[in-house]
Amino acid sequence: MTLAFKSETFRDDYTFSNSPEAIRRFPFPFDRDEYMYSINIEQHVPGAVQSTTEFPIDIDEHYVAEMEDRAIVLKEDPLRCQSLPHMLTAEWDLLELLMTSMARNYPEHFTLTRDGARWRWVNRPLGIDRSFTFGDAATLPCGPMEYVTRQCQGDFCLLDQRDNNLWMDAGIVTTQADWSLDFDLGMNFIEWHGPVPLAHDLGVFDRALKFLLNLQQGRPVRRLNWTMTINPRLDTSPENYHRWGIEKAGVTPENVGDKVHLRVELQALWRLPRSNAIVFSIRCYLIKMRELVTQPKWARRFHRVLKDLPPPIAGYKGLERYRQTTVDWLSRHDDGRPTSPGF
Template sequence: MNTQFKQETFRDDYTYTNSAEAIRRFPFPFAEDEYMYSVNIEMHGEGTGAAGSVFEHGIDVDEHYIAECEDRRIVLDEDPDRYTALPHMMDAQWDMVELMMDSLSKDYPEHFQLQKDGDNWHWVNKPLGIDQTFVFGDEATLPMQPFEYISRQVQGDWIILDQRDDDLFADMGMVTSQADWSMAFDAGMSFKEWHGPVPQANEIGIFDRALKYLLHLQYGSPVRRLNWTMTINPRLDTSPENYPFWGPDNASVTPENVGDKVYLRVELQALFRLPRSNAIAFSVRGYLISLNELITYPRWGKRLHRVLKQLHPDLSEYKGLDNYRQTVIDFLAPLDDGADLGLGTHPE
């Protein structure tokens, strides 16, 4: 992936765009013409994704890195409670420092360097201009809590699930780019409580099976899945707390502006078992692509047209699509010649 970082914004003037390379590597989530909620878990990390894809490394860094970190800083300045860490999660905080620094320095050595001398660590983040020495395990040697410090330097949201009583609890998180849910509200919730609002899924027992699977997740064997929704304008922060800023945009879509204003929002969700705390790190990395960018690969436009036409009304309402779904379907309809697309997500 081209890591020539772009200066762009995810609010106000919305200067966010995808390069041709970023469009090609976009994780298009639909391998079939119909969408049903499923666990769809597969192995993640080294050796599980093609070179240059968003799956190549455990933590993806792309051309939007600096802009996304800046957007996170803005959100935290306005609302520090987007970062949450319950007191018993300190071991997990240091687990996350190790996971993120090791991953970034190994996979992107031109941008990140890490030197270890026992517990004396030296971290360099060139894109953000950070040069930090600290003692691993000593919170006082960092300018803020360990997890907040390092999670300000990665893309996507991170929720850390503490495992106890045969359940998982959302006891720590850095969440500044969520799709209409609140970490402040969900903090401390169990796995099923957190996912309770998802329609259809509970009726078919998806979360029972997912929880059973995750309780046995092994260290060194991370997994991933894709989730999706749509959003108006390339805004990362579509949190309930800020609904007055982005909610009215859902009624602003017209046949004339739909290609520019409507974005497919895909979440690469990965889960990592942590070694000291035995907690599970749940990353939610969001990727945005406008409809006009997406249809540069007509196959994607055809498939999205079919998915949206057949989408269950409960899922359409849950994902907040009802105000503009038909406008998107009409926009994509001319691309769909009815030919069999087969299975798969390859863009061509």
């Protein structure tokens, strides 16, 4: 598929929207009419052609605009990108993973040429042509993690593995659903999941951690997570809650279709070869309600999921202020027909 990159914004005038093709490939996360936390982890194997999982790293029509938004966030708040000193090898591992994957799967946009440690990276959409020495940070304008993730959609956390736990010791996080890298840096898997309701008691985190500690190189896994966002804002961080929190109060029956967005995170995890660290990618996809209801089966199902969402989950996700208004609007698109599992 030839990608045409859109010029659009995720702040201020919010000109972001999805093309009909982007709507069709949206990673709708619900496989039934209700939702509860679970260990929804599967192998990160290639999905259908043109789906968001066709390739390990998904680049789409929002690529250039998302990279511009990331640059704005980092300029305002450099602490969105942090790495503890022992994570440098993992940073290089990440650079290799992303550059090789992007060049292999999108050759018309990215080219990687390697001659031993001498690498040349060409990124045509962003107008970059850079030669550098792999392993020598002085040959890049910034750290390897920051360099490559300023050119790749999605947030990334690098997790060090020690003492039978995973530690969030590096990351770049500019498109997050209300959590803070600066706050979580140095925490372990159980600690940073502390605020999540219900899942600890269900044993979800203990079992997920056990699974991840055994993650094998070359066998990445993925899962979907979701929440909702008012306006197509990528940067919903605690650091700037004063800017976007207020927008929840502006949802009315008239503007639900355009303001309320389903926000889906395609999360993938890879074991890295040199550092034995794990990279956790969080790729955010946004779709407004008016776009979502163009797919009748999604409209029906999301109406039911949202209507019956357990209150602790709705509260944690911060939906309560506009949940009922959205359920009422979606109900017009639910004819009561049974839905099939999966789809």
